[in-house]
Amino acid sequence: MKPHFPVHEVSNGDLPQLERIGRLRLDVWRAETKVDEAQFEGGVWLEPLDYRARHWIATDGNVLIASGRLTMHATLEDNPDGYLWRRHERTVPLPAAHFCKLVVSSKARGMGLGREFNRVRIEAARGDGAKSILVTASDANARLLLSMGFTDTGVVESFSNRPGFMFRALQLVF
Numbered sequence: 001m002k003p004h005f006p007v008h009e010v011s012n013g014d015l016p017q018l019e020r021i022g023r024l025r026l027d028v029w030r031a032e033t034k035v036d037e038a039q040f041e042g043g044v045w046l047e048p049l050d051y052r053a054r055h056w057i058a059t060d061g062n063v064l065i066a067s068g069r070l071t072m073h074a075t076l077e078d079n080p081d082g083y084l085w086r087r088h089e090r091t092v093p094l095p096a097a098h099f100c101k102l103v104v105s106s107k108a109r110g111m112g113l114g115r116e117f118n119r120v121r122i123e124a125a126r127g128d129g130a131k132s133i134l135v136t137a138s139d140a141n142a143r144l145l146l147s148m149g150f151t152d153t154g155v156v157e158s159f160s161n162r163p164g165f166m167f168r169a170l171q172l173v174f
Contacts, residue, residue: 005058005065005108007116009124012054021055021067021101022046028103033165045101049080053100056120058113068102068117072128081136081157084169088155093131093173097121102141114144122148122172131174136167145170 010017022044029035029045049071058066074095076082081100085092099121104113118141125133136157137145146152155169 004111007056007058007120010055010057020064024064024067025103065108066104066113069100070121070124071098081134084155090153095130097125097130097133099135133172135170137170142168
């Protein structure tokens with residue numbers, strides 16, 4: 001299903017858009033699970049990596065309804081989730097892209113946005129020369145990614161900024 005709301009890439013360095021993305025991330029996660037508010041100053045969920053990452057968004061008019069991030073990494077040490085592959089002695093072809101921070105507001109779910117975000121990020125990773133993609137995904141996104149060719153590594157992880165919420169480590173090798 002093609003989403004009703006087009007997905008487009010944000011210009012690198014667009015600070016107002018990055019702040020909107022950071023607010024959407026936190027709003028979506030607050031609604032779904034416990035969030036450690038102390039880690040998100042000013043109600044914005046941005047990390048240093050966001051300032052060099054590629055980002056895609058979807059809007060309904062002027063309202064941001066979804067976003068997703070892609071970064072490229074030459075080593076597992078440089079990849080935000082690479083430690084999981086090292087800890088469990090998993091080998092992946094490098095460079096490896098990293099999918100992260102896919103969020104879709106509750107009012108925009110079920111419209112194909114998650115699939116479209118993953119599709120455009122897979123294309124972008126291939127275009128950037130990735131040999132593989134690593135991601136830690138929620139159960140809902142994991143099911144979607146598995147249907148798109150990703151494999152489950154069997155590794156499950158919880159993160160300090162979302163205590164009690166489990167993520168599955170998946171990979172796609174080109």
